[in-house]
Amino acid sequence: MPANLKQEARAELQAKLEAGLQEMGLQITAEQQHKLLEYVALIYKWNQVHNLTAVREPLDMITLHILDSLSVLPYVDCKYLLDVGAGAGLPSIPLAICLPDLQVTAIDAVQKKVSFMRQVKAQLGLGNFNVIHGRIEEQEVP
Template sequence: MSESLWQRQLAEGSMELGRALDADQQRQLLGFLALLTKWNQAYNLTAVREPGEMVSRQLLDSLSIQPFLTTAHLLDVGAGGGLPGIPLAIINPDVQFTLLDSNSKKTRFLTQCVLELKLANVRVIHGRAEACDDGIRYTQISSRAFTAVENMVHWCGHLLADGGEFLAMKGQFPDDEVACLPHGWQLRSHHSLLVPGCAGERHLLIIDRIPRTGA
């Protein structure tokens, strides 16, 4: 698929999501997609390999949670191929993004994206979530196809600020995962995501701690 078709898909899809992109943002997003496609041949960063699906399933899917982004510093855990962190960082230059992944090949790719796309608002950390403590407590932590939500709160709960929330991107609504949320955690809300060009179900789960009540 030619870059011009990718550009048209991106422009039309972002408008459907209610977010007009300027020329620089479009250029950076397509540049990221080109890097992802190139590195995917050797590093297996994403299972999406059909050119006609890449804009919708990688870029637009990531941008679909933009309305729920309220923090000044987002942690993206299991960042993998940079989704949703890199696309969100491109369209939110005033927000800081920390991308965390335990796979050194993937963090190498993410670091290269930061350099080539000149993303001054992105920091990459190589390490396991449960062992990470960078001294920051985040008000929002995102994940996309990372792990079951039970594992997510166990592994990353210590990184979440008081009053903070997890933004967990899922396909079909994971009833079994929600039922297994540990004591003290709750599914505060969930939202169906309508992603232009994506036929399958997409959901965003917002998970936080159950507020403590006084005696």
């Protein structure tokens, strides 16, 4: 996890994530948990400069962003997912992390949010996650 979060905060984030997953009855790998925490650290870092989300505190991000995004996990039964107006990549990035066979595409018209999602894709090695800069009504439909 990036150094912008102190060791104590990292342990607290991990504990909150694990407790939330258990309460929701979700089982994900340790690697997926690590990537979710890396993602929170990246949101926290970028949010200080780029105002990606109104949620400022990493502990709140676990509940309001990560666990909220993962609440649909048991119901995702498809091969492709499109997140329109993805913002900071919610719920698309947590779903891409936890469902590696799901092909996820996120689209947003705001360049700073697209740049952030592309950075997350590269840093976390999300081969199943694609980002498009633009508006949905301007996209070609195959």
